[in-house]
Amino acid sequence: xxxxxxxxxxxxxxxxxxxxxxxxxxxxxxxxxxxxxxxxxxxxxxxxxxxxxxxxxxxxxxxxxxxxxxxxxxxxxxxxxxxxxxxxxxxxxxxxxxxxxxxxxxxxxxxxxxxxxxxxxxxxxxxxxxxxxxxxxxxxxxxxxxxxxxxxxxxxxxxxxxxxxxxxxxxxxxxxxxxxxxxxxxxxxxxxxxxxxxxxxxxxxxxxxxxxxxxxxxxxxxxxxxxxxxxxxxxxxxxxxxxxxxxxxxxxxxxxxxxxxxxxxxxxxxxxxxxxxxxxxxxxxxxxxxxxxxxxxxxxxxxxxxxxxxxxxxxxxxxxxxxxxxxxxxxxxxxxxxxxxxxxxxxxxxxxxxxxxxxxxxxxxxxxxxxxxxxxxxxxxxxxxxxxxxxxxxxxxxxxxxxxxxxxxxxxxxxxxxxxxxxxxxxxxxxxxxxxxxxxxxxxxxxxxxxxxxxxxxxxxxxxxxxxxxxxxxxxxxxxxxxxxxxxxxxxxxxxxxxxxxxxxxxxxxxxxxxxxxxxxxxxxxxxxxxxxxxxxxxxxxxxxxxxxxxxxxxxxxxxxxxxxxxxxxxxxxxxxxxxxxxxxxxxxxxxxxxxxxxxxxxxxxxxxxxxxxxxxxxxxxxxxxxxxxxxxxxxxxxxxxxxxxxxxxxxxxxxxxxxxx
Amino acid sequence: xxxxxxxxxxxxxxxxxxxxxxxxxxxxxxxxxxxxxxxxxxxxxxxxxxxxxxxxxxxxxxxxxxxxxxxxxxxxxxxxxxxxxxxxxxxxxxxxxxxxxxxxxxxxxxxxxxxxxxxxxxxxxxxxxxxxxxxxxxxxxxxxxxxxxxx
Numbered sequence: 001x002x003x004x005x006x007x008x009x010x011x012x013x014x015x016x017x018x019x020x021x022x023x024x025x026x027x028x029x030x031x032x033x034x035x036x037x038x039x040x041x042x043x044x045x046x047x048x049x050x051x052x053x054x055x056x057x058x059x060x061x062x063x064x065x066x067x068x069x070x071x072x073x074x075x076x077x078x079x080x081x082x083x084x085x086x087x088x089x090x091x092x093x094x095x096x097x098x099x100x101x102x103x104x105x106x107x108x109x110x111x112x113x114x115x116x117x118x119x120x121x122x123x124x125x126x127x128x129x130x131x132x133x134x135x136x137x138x139x140x141x142x143x144x145x146x147x148x149x150x151x152x153x154x155x156x157x158x159x160x161x162x163x164x165x166x167x168x169x170x171x172x173x174x175x176x177x178x179x180x181x182x183x184x185x186x187x188x189x190x191x192x193x194x195x196x197x198x199x200x201x202x203x204x205x206x207x208x209x210x211x212x213x214x215x216x217x218x219x220x221x222x223x224x225x226x227x228x229x230x231x232x233x234x235x236x237x238x239x240x241x242x243x244x245x246x247x248x249x250x251x252x253x254x255x256x257x258x259x260x261x262x263x264x265x266x267x268x269x270x271x272x273x274x275x276x277x278x279x280x281x282x283x284x285x286x287x288x289x290x291x292x293x294x295x296x297x298x299x300x301x302x303x304x305x306x307x308x309x310x311x312x313x314x315x316x317x318x319x320x321x322x323x324x325x326x327x328x329x330x331x332x333x334x335x336x337x338x339x340x341x342x343x344x345x346x347x348x349x350x351x352x353x354x355x356x357x358x359x360x361x362x363x364x365x366x367x368x369x370x371x372x373x374x375x376x377x378x379x380x381x382x383x384x385x386x387x388x389x390x391x392x393x394x395x396x397x398x399x400x401x402x403x404x405x406x407x408x409x410x411x412x413x414x415x416x417x418x419x420x421x422x423x424x425x426x427x428x429x430x431x432x433x434x435x436x437x438x439x440x441x442x443x444x445x446x447x448x449x450x451x452x453x454x455x456x457x458x459x460x461x462x463x464x465x466x467x468x469x470x471x472x473x474x475x476x477x478x479x480x481x482x483x484x485x486x487x488x489x490x491x492x493x494x495x496x497x498x499x500x501x502x503x504x505x506x507x508x509x510x511x512x513x514x515x516x517x518x519x520x521x522x523x524x525x526x527x528x529x530x531x532x533x534x535x536x537x538x539x540x541x542x543x544x545x546x547x548x549x550x551x552x553x554x555x556x557x558x559x560x561x562x563x564x565x566x567x568x569x570x571x572x573x574x575x576x577x578x579x580x581x582x583x584x585x586x587x588x589x590x591x592x593x594x595x596x597x598x599x600x601x602x603x604x605x606x607x608x609x610x611x612x613x614x615x616x617x618x619x620x621x622x623x624x625x626x627x628x629x630x631x632x633x634x635x636x637x638x639x640x641x642x643x644x645x646x647x648x649x650x651x652x653x654x655x656x657x658x659x660x661x662x
Numbered sequence: 663x664x665x666x667x668x669x670x671x672x673x674x675x676x677x678x679x680x681x682x683x684x685x686x687x688x689x690x691x692x693x694x695x696x697x698x699x700x701x702x703x704x705x706x707x708x709x710x711x712x713x714x715x716x717x718x719x720x721x722x723x724x725x726x727x728x729x730x731x732x733x734x735x736x737x738x739x740x741x742x743x744x745x746x747x748x749x750x751x752x753x754x755x756x757x758x759x760x761x762x763x764x765x766x767x768x769x770x771x772x773x774x775x776x777x778x779x780x781x782x783x784x785x786x787x788x789x790x791x792x793x794x795x796x797x798x799x800x801x802x803x804x805x806x807x808x809x810x811x812x813x
Contacts, residue, residue: 362684369688373696384699386718388769391695395687526754528732586757586785606755607732616732616755 003068006056007147013049013104014137016042021130024123025196036123040111043126046133047108054101057146058088067153070094070146076159076583078554082171087160089174092296092311093146098174099292100136102182107133110186114208121204125186125193132185135318143311159554162581162588169230176223177250181288183216184253187260188285191278195329201336206264206277210497211643213264213281217257218639224250225511225632236589236604238524238620240628241515243392248371249291252364256284259360261501262353269415270350271340275330276357278337282326287368289319294371345418352410356403363399367392401453404512407505408434408461411468429467434460446520454516462509465502472499497642504638510631517624518599524620526606530613534565538621540601541565542574547612556580558587560605560615564594576605576617599623697769703746705772718769719748719778725762730755741766741778748772752780760785 020042027035060068061084064077074087074094089095107129114122140146164170187209194205227250228240241247260280266273293315330337343350370387377385412426413419437459441452469488476487492499527535529544536542545561557577564572577590591604602620609615699718700708724740724747731737737752750768760766770780 358680362680365684366688366691370692373692377696385696386699387692387695388697390716391691394695395691526735528735528755614732616735618754 002056002060002063002065003147003149006053006060006068007145009049009053009056010100010137010140010147013046013053014134014141016045016049017130017134017137020046021127021134024127024130028120028123028197039123039126040115043107043111043130046130047104050097050101050104053140053147054088054097057094057097058085061085061087064157066155066157067150068146069148069150072150072154072157074160075157076554077156078582079159079165080554082168083160083165086171086174087164089178090160090164093140093144095174095178095296096136096139096144097146098178099182100133100140102178103129103133103136103185106182106186110189110212119199119204120197121190121193121199121208123193124196125189125205127196128189128192129185132189135314139311139314143314158583159581162555162579162583162586163234165554165581166579166588166590167230167234169226169233173223173226173230176219176226180216180218180220180223181250181253181291183212183219184257184281184284184288186212186216187281191281192326192329195278195333198333198336200274200278200333203267203274206267209281210264213257213260214497214639214642217254217261218636218643220250220254220257221635221639222632224254225629225635229629229632232625233591233593234588236591238522238591238602238604238618238622240625243367243370243387243389245371246295248367249294252367252371253284253287253291255360255364255367256280256287259357259364260284263357266350266353270342272342272350274339275337278330282322286319286322287364289315289322293319344416347413347418349410349413349415352406352413356406356410359399359403359406363396363403366395366399370395397450400512401450401457404454404457404461404509407508408457408464411502411505412464426467426471427464430460430463433463434458441516441520444521446516448520451516451520454512458509458513458516462506465505465509468502469499492641496644500638500640500642500644502638503641504635507631507634507636507638510627510634512631514624514626514628514631518622518628521623522620524618526616526618528607528614528616535617535619537619540621542601542603542617542619543570544615544617545573547608547615549612554581556582557590558605558608560608560617562603562617564601574601574603576603578605578608595626597626600625699767701743701746702741702748703743705748705778706746712772713774714771716769716771717778718767719750719772719780720765720767721748723760723762723764723766728756728760728762737783741768748778749776750778750780752783754783756783757785 020039023035023042024039027033027039057068057070059065060071061075062081064071064075066072066075070091070093074090075084079087087094089098107126110129111122111126114125159165187205190205190209190212194200199205224247227247231242231247232238232240257280260277263273263280264277267277293312297312297315343354345351370391373387374385377383408430409427412423412430434456438452438456441455446452446455469491472491473484473487476482476491477484480487482490523538525535525537529535531544531546534541534543541564543563543565545563547558547560549556549558551557557579559575559577562574562576563570564574572594574592574594576592578587579590580587589604591602593603594601600620600622602622604618604620605615606618607616697716697718699720700712702719702721705712705717705719719741721741721743724742727738727740729736729738732755735754737754737756738750740747740749742748750770752768752770764785767784768778768780769782769784770778772778
């Protein structure tokens with residue numbers, strides 16, 4: 001019953017999106033604009049239908065309806081309800097359902113907020129959204145159908161992958177990632193829509209979508225940080241980033257989206273880079289599809305999974321269609337994509353933006369090539385290779401420090417003209433702070449030039465960006481006689497996008513400092529302890545109290561109770577565990593982290609004697625790692641400030657997607 | 663007009679130079695940092711070229727070869743692919759379910775002394791997760807501790 005409802009909803013939705021995608025351009029071409037009501041209704045209906053299918057699948061999971069193939073695949077009666085619900089995105093088919101649902105939601109929101117606009121941009125953008133949606137419906141009916149009938153109905157299922165039901169962040173990271181990934185379909189749809197409508201030169205699509213882009217970017221940033229956090233908390237190796245293909249897949253579109261957020265300002269201010277921005281937005285979307293393909297087709301764990309499953313071909317075909325269509329559209333619009341401005345000064349802000357885009361693009365290609373190389377090598381030369389941290393670190397560290405440096409220079413430079421004598425006043429505090437931070441890093445024992453440069457430029461960028469807030473507020477205090485706080489609030493709310501950007505910069509600085517410090521100063525020790533024995537690392541002493549085991553409803557747990565000592569006094573308890581899920585051959589490491597402002601004490605249980613007489617634990621001291629998570633939150637705060645609608649705009653235009661912030 | 667044209671060519675030339683430089687760097691980076699995935703037989707066959715370069719060695723843990731010293735944290739075992747065999751040394755506790763005959767991937771360098779020094783040891787498992795086969799009872803391993811010192 002549930003199964004049929006969901007399956008039928010998707011089939012009807014496919015028909016609706018196809019009809020809508022055909023009807024809309026027809027209505028525009030023939031001038032029957034009142035028909036557009038009908039095609040917009042298709043967008044809303046699609047959202048309704050996909051919502052029904054998604055809820056039905058969740059209902060099936062919660063009620064353990066094992067006649068549904070997806071539930072039989074990931075469900076289990078013993079799994080707690082929370083993890084049962086989030087197993088919606090625990091495997092291929094369910095995650096495609098979720099993709100489709102988020103896309104339908106974005107589509108409905110975009111049309112709703114722009115429904116009263118004249119012109120052909122919105123109808124064509126809606127058409128594009130509907131076509132993308134059609135693709136996902138085809139996946140759901142074809143190679144990723146979660147609603148197949150299982151007969152005979154099994155009494156119970158295996159439950160979700162143990163790694164995915166071991167930590168609460170699994171309920172946070174994937175939705176954020178999808179909201180970010182899928183969100184880039186909106187600016188893509190407007191970019192394509194602008195070209196289809198021939199309205200690419202008035203920059204309307206950019207004004208309409210810049211906030212949507214920021215929404216998607218904010219979600220994706222949060223998702224990447226949450227993914228790092230998950231990996232840190234769950235995988236037990238004490239790291240948060242390994243240049244794993246799955247991580248890279250989320251990071252690659254983030255790089256092009258970040259480039260776009262900067263270069264779009266050059267187009268708005270100076271009328272340059274129109275074609276470039278168009279390409280960045282289409283490229284970001286294609287990279288999200290490529291990322292979904294890489295992580296969902298199974299091509300990454302083994303090239304052979306690719307030839308067995310068919311979903312990979314669907315994705316490749318879709319990417320090919322998007323690329324060909326874009327090239328054709330760009331060719332058709334080439335006269336309108338010329339620059340109306342030009343670079344006037346070598347040391348102006350737009351030049352820094354160009355460099356920023358250059359580095360981010362090169363960064364993107366580096367990560368992309370490193371990620372795809374093993375696939376190409378195996379396909380072409382038949383050798384199995386892996387491209388690991390040494391490659392990525394060597395290639396990307398120079399770009400990271402260069403970007404940190406630019407992040408400090410850019411905000412201090414003026415538009416259009418070369419910086420004058422005021423530059424000295426703006427940069428001097430930054431240079432001093434930067435040099436102090438670099439010296440502090442060396443004093444703390446950093447020897448790698450990149451680490452020292454990272455500390456220096458992080459201090460520099462932080463000081464310059466904070467300086468912008470201070471000097472802006474000061475100017476207001478002088479001009480309007482406001483208090484510092486009032487001046488600061490009015491300064492930020494008067495130009496949210498700019499100051500939101502600076503807040504995001506500060507978040508990036510925190511992340512950079514956390515990453516540089518933890519990779520430079522991380523220390524670890526591993527020891528086998530009997531109860532009562534101690535291990536000391538980074539001035540912290542831990543004593544093993546006992547090893548223990550207990551049964552829980554869906555798993556068995558082995559743990560070690562470690563006491564954090566201050567002299568002879570016990571000041572804290574840390575309990576690293578190992579969780580055994582009945583259907584899995586491997587225990588899931590469950591490290592425990594004790595955070596402080598200066599860093600994390602990270603404990604992982606490595607091994608135990610079966611009689612409990614000793615355990616092997618790994619203790620890692622991770623300096624400043626908590627600041628990476630704080631930095632992530634600051635980045636999101638910056639995005640929220642940039643997205644938040646200003647009051648005047650809310651009143652004036654129905655075109656601004658105010659709801660974007662929610 | 664010529665000025666504009668010149669600019670265009672200069673920009674194109676700059677892009678070309680950048681692309682070539684980037685390609686060269688990437689090529690160099692890949693060439694020296696790619697880690698080959700080899701079986702013991704393939705690694706032995708490489709001879710001198712396989713010594714002291716980063717390698718991912720994949721195979722099975724040779725039954726009866728595992729020696730784990732929990733005082734010094736030295737783990738020694740042999741990886742085999744049926745026809746070749748390589749002795750491996752690693753530091754640190756083995757994964758909990760580490761046992762004879764299981765698939766492993768060890769990353770490290772093959773030394774001149776014929777011992778593969780491992781920097782990381784992974785038990786082979788795919789991203790897709792698989793339920794245990796018949797006769798496999800992962801639960802048994804830890805049951806004794808639960809009964810023994812359970813709280």
